[in-house]
Amino acid sequence: MSAVLKPKPKAIVCDGNEAAAWAVTLARVDMVAVYPITPQSSLVEYLAKFVADGKLNAEIVDVEGEHSVLSVLHGGVLAGARAYTGTCGPGLAFMFEPYLRTPGMRMPMVMSIVTRDTLTPQSVWGGHQDAMSVREVGWIQMYCETVQEVLDTTILAYKVAEHRDVMLPVNVCHDGNYLSYGAARVELPTQEEVDAFLPPPSTNWHAALDPSRPMAIDPLTGGAGGPGPSLFVRYRKGQCAGMQNALAAIEAAHEDWARVVGRRHAPLVESYRMDDAEVALVTLGSMTGAAKDAVDEARERGQRVGLVKVKTYRPFPVRAIVSALDGLKAVGVVDRSVSFGWNCGPLYQDVIGALQFASQRPAAMSFIGGLAGADITTDHFGRAIERVRALAQDGQVGETVWLNEKD
Amino acid sequence: MYEIRIHGRGGQGAVLAGGILAAALVTEGKYVVAVPSFGFERRGAPVASFLRMDTREIRQMTNIYRPDCVLCIDPTVGRAVNVFDGIRDNGTWIQTTAKPIHELQVPDKVTTVGLCDAVSIALEIFKRPITNTLMLGAFAKTTGLVSLDALRAAVEDSDFRDAGLKQNLLALERGYNETTVHRLEKRIAA
Numbered sequence: 001m002s003a004v005l006k007p008k009p010k011a012i013v014c015d016g017n018e019a020a021a022w023a024v025t026l027a028r029v030d031m032v033a034v035y036p037i038t039p040q041s042s043l044v045e046y047l048a049k050f051v052a053d054g055k056l057n058a059e060i061v062d063v064e065g066e067h068s069v070l071s072v073l074h075g076g077v078l079a080g081a082r083a084y085t086g087t088c089g090p091g092l093a094f095m096f097e098p099y100l101r102t103p104g105m106r107m108p109m110v111m112s113i114v115t116r117d118t119l120t121p122q123s124v125w126g127g128h129q130d131a132m133s134v135r136e137v138g139w140i141q142m143y144c145e146t147v148q149e150v151l152d153t154t155i156l157a158y159k160v161a162e163h164r165d166v167m168l169p170v171n172v173c174h175d176g177n178y179l180s181y182g183a184a185r186v187e188l189p190t191q192e193e194v195d196a197f198l199p200p201p202s203t204n205w206h207a208a209l210d211p212s213r214p215m216a217i218d219p220l221t222g223g224a225g226g227p228g229p230s231l232f233v234r235y236r237k238g239q240c241a242g243m244q245n246a247l248a249a250i251e252a253a254h255e256d257w258a259r260v261v262g263r264r265h266a267p268l269v270e271s272y273r274m275d276d277a278e279v280a281l282v283t284l285g286s287m288t289g290a291a292k293d294a295v296d297e298a299r300e301r302g303q304r305v306g307l308v309k310v311k312t313y314r315p316f317p318v319r320a321i322v323s324a325l326d327g328l329k330a331v332g333v334v335d336r337s338v339s340f341g342w343n344c345g346p347l348y349q350d351v352i353g354a355l356q357f358a359s360q361r362p363a364a365m366s367f368i369g370g371l372a373g374a375d376i377t378t379d380h381f382g383r384a385i386e387r388v389r390a391l392a393q394d395g396q397v398g399e400t401v402w403l404n405e406k407d
Numbered sequence: 408m409y410e411i412r413i414h415g416r417g418g419q420g421a422v423l424a425g426g427i428l429a430a431a432l433v434t435e436g437k438y439v440v441a442v443p444s445f446g447f448e449r450r451g452a453p454v455a456s457f458l459r460m461d462t463r464e465i466r467q468m469t470n471i472y473r474p475d476c477v478l479c480i481d482p483t484v485g486r487a488v489n490v491f492d493g494i495r496d497n498g499t500w501i502q503t504t505a506k507p508i509h510e511l512q513v514p515d516k517v518t519t520v521g522l523c524d525a526v527s528i529a530l531e532i533f534k535r536p537i538t539n540t541l542m543l544g545a546f547a548k549t550t551g552l553v554s555l556d557a558l559r560a561a562v563e564d565s566d567f568r569d570a571g572l573k574q575n576l577l578a579l580e581r582g583y584n585e586t587t588v589h590r591l592e593k594r595i596a597a
Binding site: 011012013015039125126146175177178179181182183184185286287288289290292293373375376377378 | 422425438
């Protein structure tokens with residue numbers, strides 16, 4: 001069970017897929033099931049290489065498709081293993097049936113979604129549409145801004161997933177292309193640090209494969225008579241409570257990470273230059289870096305603009321969002337995916353839902369950019385800031401703005 | 408911030424070159440972000456790779472539209488794409504070519520040119536036109552932004568699918584030594 005790590009320099013240069021593979025290795029994962037799919041492929045290739053090189057002492061199961069990937073991991077988790085996989089787009093779609101079952105069974109595993117835009121038109125490039133399509137299924141979802149965050153978040157995710165009050169699976173979402181293949185300087189924590197941070201996996205004995213204590217896993221529950229309705233409600237309420245408990249567990253895990261490794265990321269939402277801001281952009285994932293640079297440029301022009309990055313997307317950190325945005329004049333929410341039902345971005349829907357609880361509700365507009373690998377540059381964000389400043393003036397919430405429409 | 412755009416063709420290692428250069432710069436204390444362009448890059452198709460360096464943390468994970476330096480590791484990719492698109496004033500152009508400078512059309516904005524006949528050298532070393540490590544040597548010679556030692560260490564740490572380490576170290580060395588650097592007067596567009 002022990003991973004043997006060769007001494008590595010503390011700072012390495014790697015892309016997000018390699019960073020995730022290092023995180024899995026440092027987290028001493030017992031079991032990995034894989035099916036490669038662009039832009040996740042190099043991630044599982046790194047894992048296979050780390051296993052072959054003896055760096056990662058895990059069972060690697062090379063199966064025939066994503067449905068089997070997750071089903072195999074269910075067996076492993078029920079037998080007490082710490083489990084990992086990664087997928088995206090069409091792979092996630094093919095995995096959907098066992099994917100639905102995972103949180104209901106309270107299985108604490110981690111799966112990277114190396115985000116990819118969904119069909120159709122045919123696309124192999126980045127976009128959050130795949131992860132957004134499964135946002136209400138009961139998995140915790142955390143998004144990464146940088147390659148460093150990919151590494152740190154993937155390790156942190158195990159601590160959250162396996163927390164006694166949570167016991168839920170976590171998706172660590174890192175942007176296809178921009179983070180999967182984008183390389184940067186990354187600080188690699190030592191094995192000792194990660195061991196001090198992350199205890200051995202905890203088993204959910206309520207549903208476990210134990211030969212000395214055989215049990216039926218996931219029997220038929222519910223219906224309209226007998227104990228069914230109340231029992232089903234108990235499970236559902238428990239699952240919802242686990243999601244809400246995750247908010248505190250995520251904050252605690254980040255606190256521990258900062259204490260042990262010395263690096264601190266905002267656990268739920270990050271406020272950037274928000275102190276005296278009148279308007280703000282709300283961002284998700286790797287787009288945030290360019291957006292921060294655009295905010296700096298606006299600040300240099302004397303404009304009171306800030307930024308709020310959503311790090312934890314599910315459970316949605318309603319209170320943290322409200323406290324970050326309450327009292328602003330206007331907010332522009334930038335999504336890398338669309339809500340077909342609302343003709344806006346899904347994060348925008350969440351934000352305006354949360355702002356229901358604000359004492360002074362800002363006007364809010366939806367921006368959509370970066371679909372199918374498109375770039376969202378500082379120029380795009382500059383235009384978004386101008387639009388949000390106009391919104392602050394006139395309060396007229398316009399149609400959704402598609403940032404790459406005229407690229 | 409200094410922005411470099413690497414142009415090549417699928418199979419020549421433009422993306423790997425970006426990774427090696429990034430690793431070398433980091434060992435010298437720089438902050439670096441390298442983002443490849445994305446597509447189904449088949450062998451021979453034009454590809455690009457983007458690299459930013461700075462003395463402080465870099466936040467933008469985006470493509471590069473206004474490069475300070477264009478590094479072309481293929482002799483003919485300039486016919487397929489405008490490699491100078493968006494290049495900044497007093498820009499640097501590093502090109503693999505067998506031609507002398509007076510036979511090349513140098514855009515007015517370019518004031519430093521590094522030329523290396525990397526294809527011919529690669530054919531000697533690898534028996535194939537793999538030019539990426541050669542052109543990293545050319546980059547070091549032309550810009551002085553990274554040391555040959557740091558590049559050598561980064562090459563030693565890299566995984567080469569198609570060629571040996573010794574050959575690549577030799578390629579790096581020869582790329583450095585056999586690059587001619589030309590400083591041009593700042594010219595005013597007619």
